Amino acid sequence: MKVQYIAVVAVAIAQVQSFTPMPAGRTPAFRRQSWSTTQIEATGVFFGTSTGNTEEVADLLVAKLQELGHDTPTEPICVDGVVGELKAEFDKYDSLIVGTPTWNTGADIERSGTAWDEVYYGELGDLDLSGKNVAVFGLGDQLSYGDNYADATGELHDVFSKLGCKIFGATEVDDSYEHEASKAIKDDGKFCGLLCDQVNQDDLSEDRVDKWVRQLQGEGFMSGGGESAASAAPVVEAVPTAVVSEPVKSITTPPASKPAVKVVRDGWVGHDNGESTLWVNSENRRESYLTKN
Numbered sequence: 390m391k392v393q394y395i396a397v398v399a400v401a402i403a404q405v406q407s408f409t410p411m412p413a414g415r416t417p418a419f420r421r422q423s424w425s426t427t428q429i430e431a432t433g434v435f436f437g438t439s440t441g442n443t444e445e446v447a448d449l450l451v452a453k454l455q456e457l458g459h460d461t462p463t464e465p466i467c468v469d470g471v472v473g474e475l476k477a478e479f480d481k482y483d484s485l486i487v488g489t490p491t492w493n494t495g496a497d498i499e500r501s502g503t504a505w506d507e508v509y510y511g512e513l514g515d516l517d518l519s520g521k522n523v524a525v526f527g528l529g530d531q532l533s534y535g536d537n538y539a540d541a542t543g544e545l546h547d548v549f550s551k552l553g554c555k556i557f558g559a560t561e562v563d564d565s566y567e568h569e570a571s572k573a574i575k576d577d578g579k580f581c582g583l584l585c586d587q588v589n590q591d592d593l594s595e596d597r598v599d600k601w602v603r604q605l606q607g608e609g610f611m612s613g614g615g616e617s618a619a620s621a622a623p624v625v626e627a628v629p630t631a632v633v634s635e636p637v638k639s640i641t642t643p644p645a646s647k648p649a650v651k652v653v654r655d656g657w658v659g660h661d662n663g664e665s666t667l668w669v670n671s672e673n674r675r676e677s678y679l680t681k682n
């Protein structure tokens with residue numbers, strides 16, 4: 390009894406010490422981080438978002454995990470709120486579910502339009518996550534961007550795979566999807582995780598989440614065991630783009646097809662594909678707009 394009491398107090402102190410105050414200017418969504426119990430949680434759901442769709446699916450995932458009795462914080466965690474704290478945040482969980490939207494910058498990489506792009510080849514790239522269970526999910530618009538449906542989910546998968554994580558939750562590309570091509574489809578012909586589309590198929594998301602979480606259970610994802618369904622998936626060597634402050638026309642180094650230029654100006658981050666620039670407010674990622682070059 391005494392030992393249990395000491396353990397609970399120690400965990401509570403650790404959580405208070407690792408609490409990060411939110412920077413001014415964040416939307417309320419970025420403040421959301423609460424725990425259902427005082428013990429270390431088993432599964433953490435992390436997401437990036439610009440307009441809220443990925444957060445909606447993250448909410449569904451948390452609700453389903455809890456419904457099925459799994460330890461997880463009561464709300465998903467926005468990656469924007471934990472930049473600089475990723476190691477401490479990820480260390481809290483045995484298993485990570487990570488999600489991203491896709492933005493069409495014309496580049497092969499850094500197309501989430503969220504803080505994931507800032508950490509992929511910096512803070513995150515330096516972590517050793519060997520053996521950590523990871524499952525990815527992604528959002529896109531398969532009708533408007535049918536040739537690039539949820540491409541950025543493929544990069545999210547590749548980054549965590551390269552860090553030594555065990556990847557779970559690959560899904561079949563079934564008839565319910567109408568895209569032409571997607572970088573989220575790997576060599577085995579499957580999506581590398583759960584793919585949703587809140588723009589055209591929001592009515593399917595709840596069922597897709599239900600099916601996927603049960604699949605993860607079956608694969609032993611939450612219990613820390615099992616065989617990773619995609620452990621043999623190939624790792625893509627990605628080359629980060631350069632960050633330039635001015636002007637828009639500066640060019641980057643990747644040998645890949647269409648390089649993107651990332652521009653930082655007046656509190657906005659622009660992703661320039663040569664024809665147009667997607668501007669995302671770096672303080673509030675829910676604000677974005679497109680300009681023609």
Ligand SMILES: Cc1cc2nc3c(=O)[nH]c(=O)nc-3n(C[C@H](O)[C@H](O)[C@H](O)COP(=O)(O)O)c2cc1C
Pocket residue numbers: 437438439440441442443444489490491492493494528529530531534537538539540587588667679
């Ligand atoms: C300018 C712009 C570019 C986009 N590019 C893509 C794309 O390349 N592939 C895709 O599947 N969806 C694309 N989308 C759709 C978003 O990924 C989709 O709306 C997603 O649900 C946004 O998620 P979020 O609200 O979490 O940011 C694009 C949307 C906009 C506005």
